[in-house]
Amino acid sequence: MSPTEEQKKRNADLAVLLVEDNLHNRRIFSGILKHFGFRVSEAEDGEQALEMVQVDPPDLILMDLSLPVMDGWEATRRIKALDACKDIPVLALTAHAMSGDRERALDAGCDGYLSKPISPKAVATEVERVLHGGDGSEAPG
Numbered sequence: 001m002s003p004t005e006e007q008k009k010r011n012a013d014l015a016v017l018l019v020e021d022n023l024h025n026r027r028i029f030s031g032i033l034k035h036f037g038f039r040v041s042e043a044e045d046g047e048q049a050l051e052m053v054q055v056d057p058p059d060l061i062l063m064d065l066s067l068p069v070m071d072g073w074e075a076t077r078r079i080k081a082l083d084a085c086k087d088i089p090v091l092a093l094t095a096h097a098m099s100g101d102r103e104r105a106l107d108a109g110c111d112g113y114l115s116k117p118i119s120p121k122a123v124a125t126e127v128e129r130v131l132h133g134g135d136g137s138e139a140p141g
């Protein structure tokens with residue numbers, strides 16, 4: 001199912017920061033988000049993400065939790081501690097199946113949680129749901 005032109009139009013003003021150290025996943029998730037019309041920037045670790053949000057705050061952050069340099073939990077805590085960034089929704093992405101990771105993600109300030117493996121379409125749909133409400137497939141207005 002391809003996004004409609006209206007979907008793409010309403011997503012075009014929205015910036016998503018994708019924080020993911022796995023190149024394959026980064027390409028897949030970045031590709032589907034762009035396909036849905038979002039503007040996408042990419043960070044490879046938590047420290048890079050922390051710097052990028054302060055230069056150009058995105059509308060939403062997709063945050064892998066297992067990251068080099070600074071992990072996603074710590075990066076989320078630090079981002080949420082910034083006045084200018086504390087209201088940016090953070091969706092955690094993790095391959096960890098243990099429920100404790102979900103709790104830790106929410107404790108760190110993540111607003112939602114997606115378990116990998118996940119279909120690229122499901123990622124885009126969840127981003128739309130968080131940014132627009134609904135399931136992303138409804139006609140706008």
Ligand code: MN
Pocket residue numbers: 020021022064065066067
């Ligand atoms: Mn990772």
